Amino acid sequence: LESCGHIRISAPIVHVGNPVTASCTISQNCSHLDPKPQILWKLEDEAKQPGDRQQRLPDGTLESTITLPHFNHTRAFLFCFLQWANSPQVLDQAELRAGYPPTAPSNLSCFMNLTINSLTCLWEPGPETHLPTSYILKSFKSRMNCRSQEDPVVDCVPEEGQSYCSIPRKHLILYQNMVIWVQAENALGTSASPQLCLDPMDVVKLEPPTLWGMKPSPDVAPPPMGCLWLGWEPWKPSLFMDQKCELRHRPLLGGASWETGLPSSMHTYELCRLLPATAYALQMRCIRSPLPGHWSPWSPSLELKTTT
């Protein structure tokens, strides 16, 4: 028995709340199975209802049309029934979807990871669209002020459902500006985030330096009271960068607040005028300087006790 009925819909995907018009045509051989054939419609679990209009077409097929004025589901099945021997028979089913065009992705930010040598950008996709929506990180190489457009960079397509993407090193020209933005697209439209103009090296994300305790220098005996000595080294992959670092310290007990200072550029440091015989927590962070960069996170706490 060749298929009896077929649904056609005005658009498989509409904006939430917009109308949807459907028609169901029943072939002649099926529509003659009943003296007074009636086509009925059903949306999801709602009650069956006749169409707005049912007519016999010149070629003998029977057609019913229906308009759903405000389609408020985001996803629903529309069924076409034919009453046959007092029993409603499903002849066809169509999937209707509704949603929203994507809003412009926001809060785009990028950082260069020196460990995996890639530029990772993340963004906020914006409100749910209820539709399959693709996000692509697009970029092109540029010059000083990003007003000129040079070679395009390969699109960076994130994994399904993720709002970040990493551009591999081979697609980057370090120390040159590039323009980056996110494009969102679904069946109802496209949108684009504001563009960023950046040199990947200016958004390097440093890891914290390494700290370790040291003994007081033997030439100063006895060591002064209320002092401690530490050694530190910037994060190894960033050793080629000029950096400045911040050291903060506070007594372990008593919930005191941090005191912050700038250690010398030497990688050993004497910290004095502290409470004697007291355990201190010390942390350090670094930033590329004088060239632009991001502060690293604070290092894990190093606990040292001051001299008595």
Added chain:
Amino acid sequence: LVPASSLTPPLSRSFLLKSLEQVRKIQAKGSALQEQLCDLYKLCHPEELALLGHSLGIPRAPLSSCSQQALQLTGCLSQLQDGLLLYQGLLQALVGISPELAPALDMLQMDVSNFATTVQQQMEDLGVTPVLQPTQGTMPTFTSAFQRRAGGVLAASYLQSFLEQAYRALRYLTQ
């Protein structure tokens, strides 16, 4: 000595700081490659490969216009970019040296290429016509794995001393 400040037009501080950083970045990668070549093939002394280097025709890029005694800015930038393009080509000729070295070689090549772009852009900003292809002779061809490894040791070594010279010139220009 040619006072750096007398050089017109002056180079931008950002260019100088970025270039110094790029040199250090490449030197770090170059050292890592040299260490790997030494570990993997016990080829640890480039000076022992000088004769082979000569016979293979492995070029060395000059930086005579960058010496403090005869610093000539546009000439120096041209030689710098020319040399970087030369070493980029030389590193390219080493592709296939070994799977273990391929990642380090790729990264080094990209960093050298990016530095050449930085210099090229600075030259264009100064209105100096950048070099598009290295003016040195053609690249050497390696007919054995040993020659390619030795070529790698020499290329890395020549690149390091080239960068050392460049670093001194750039430091001088920042004063």
